[in-house]
Amino acid sequence: MFTRRDFLKTGTAATGALVVGSRAVLAESTGQPRPAPMRVLVLGGTGFIGPHIVNQLVARGHSVSIFTRGRRDASLPAGIERLVGDRMINDTIPQGNLRALEGRKWDAVFDDSATDPRWVRQSAxxxxxxxxxxxxxxTGVFLPYLTPQNDETAPVITEPANSPDYGVRKAQSEQVVRQVFGDRGIVVRPGYIVGPGDNTDRFSYWPQRFARGGEILVPGLPEHPSQFVDVRDLVAFMIKIVEEKRGGTFNVTGPAQRLSWGDFIREARATLKPDSTPVWVTDLAFLREQKMTYAIPWMIPEGENMHHLQINNRKAIAAGLTFRPMAETLRDTLADWPKRLAMLPAGQQPNFRWITPEREREVLALWKARR
Ligand SMILES: NC(=O)c1ccc[n+]([C@@H]2O[C@H](COP(=O)([O-])OP(=O)(O)OC[C@H]3O[C@@H](n4cnc5c(N)ncnc54)[C@H](OP(=O)(O)O)[C@@H]3O)[C@@H](O)[C@H]2O)c1
Structure with a gap:
């Protein structure tokens, strides 16, 4: 079975660039009063989330440096300082290469590229x-998701020290930030991040599939839970709490109220193709046989994923996290899809992982034959 753990690993391994135009930049201003300008370092700054952070910071009047290996192109506003190095630590490079950061300090640092607590120890x-x-x-820190509504006080696993697990390494990284920065440290825990620039092809399956119309295989039960956050809402929240200098830990996923999988599918259909026909495949045993146990933002709620899409986000909402309408996320992700396709190497198809057009036809035929 492809698990949440697998998603978390593969999701961040995807590569690609995002082009964000200057009008989009202005539209992404957080709507908050203008703060005192800050000098900000973004560890990351390209890839999926990085350009959204950079563009919104610039739109808020801050000056930005980014630090990456320089492997991905990203169209960022003029005047950005691009620092190059490598956080990777191994036997031959035990310290990584952070020389470009030595002897410098910033008003705020956004660490968007670490999946290893040793990287965080070094940079912090x-x-x-x-x-x-x-x-x-x-929110992968909560894996296994055995209790509903995990909030920021819920226990997380931080051992063993050399764990290869994404969630454990993120939890250990959080500890380092709290140790080194105390109440100047902020930990943000996003759930599935979606929207323009997404290079994981997970959520994006749904807008492009609804746009094609026809009979659409939908696995699961309409009452199953669903959760995700638009990258632009996540980033606006991160910048807000940094500007307000709020320390602490925040679960950041959405929407504000419980979202059912059925609500999501209804909204996607109404927004993108009202004459399409979702075909609900509701037999979980059949879905397991067909290896269709997930279709982000849905997953069979069972075992270690039982309460996976029901993370408690009340603290972040109280601190100012807001959500744009789901229809906007769906439309904008669809509008961005040609850019995503253009980024793929020649001949390579998007990786939806759980489905292809052929599999959809095949499984729909099997499902109909059973009824
Ligand atoms: N996508 C999601 O749904 C999701 C959910 C929860 C949390 N997150 C977290 O969000 C963060 C950003 O995710 P993303 O999807 O935007 O990732 P991404 O697209 O893979 O981008 C990663 C960024 O980090 C830089 N980077 C990677 N390895 C580096 C290294 N060894 N040294 C220096 N810079 C390095 C990359 O630039 P170069 O390649 O040029 O170095 C790029 O700027 C990650 O920490 C991820 O764990 C993601």
Whole structure:
């Protein structure tokens, strides 16, 4: 079975660039009063989330440096300082290569590229005289999701020290940020992040599939839970709490109220193709046989994923997290889809992981033959 753990690993391994135009930048201003300009370092800054952080920071009047290996192209606003190095630590490079950051400090650091607590130890220690350090963690810290409504006080697993598990490494990284930065440290735990620039092809399956119309295989039960956050809402929240200098830990997923999988499918159909026909495949045993146990933002709620899409986000909402209408996320993700396709190497198809057009036809035929 493809698990949440697999998603988390593959999701961040995807590569690609995002082009965000200047009008989009202005539209993404957080709507908050203009703050005092800050000098901000983004560890990351390209890939999926990075350009959204950079563009919204610039739109808020902040000056931005990014630090990456320089492997991906990204159209970022003029005036961005691009620092190049490598956070990777191994036997031959035990310290990574952070030389470009040495002797410098920033008003705020957004750590968007770490999946290893040793990377965070190195950068947080080197940058400890900076003002605020925000670490992009993940709701993956709660895996296995055995209790409903995990909030920020719920226990997370931080052992063994050399665990290969994404969630454990994120939880250990969080600990480092709290140790080094104390109440100047911020930990943000997003659930599935979706929207323009998404290079994982997970959520994006649904807008492009509804746009094609016809009979659409939908696995699961309409009452199953669903959760995700639009990257632009996540980033607006991160910038807001950094500007307000709020320390602490925040689960950041959406929407505000419980979302059912049925509600999501209804909204996608109404927004993108009202004359399409969702065909609900509701027999979970049949879905397991067909290896269709997930279709983000849905997953069979069972075993270690039982309460996976029911994370408690009340604290972040109280601190100012807001959500744009789901229809906007669906439409904008669809509008961005040609850019995503253009980024794929020649001949390569998007990787939806759980389905192809052929599999959809085949499984729909099997399902109809059973009834
Ligand atoms: N996508 C989701 O649904 C999701 C959910 C929860 C949490 N998150 C977290 O969100 C963060 C960002 O995710 P993303 O999807 O935007 O990732 P991404 O598209 O893979 O981008 C990663 C960024 O980090 C840089 N980077 C990677 N390895 C590096 C290294 N060794 N040294 C220096 N820079 C490096 C990349 O640039 P170069 O390649 O040029 O170095 C790029 O700017 C990650 O921490 C991820 O765990 C993602």
């Amino acid at each position: 220690t080197l940058l400890k005289d900076s003002g605020t350090y925000l670490f992009v963690s993940s």
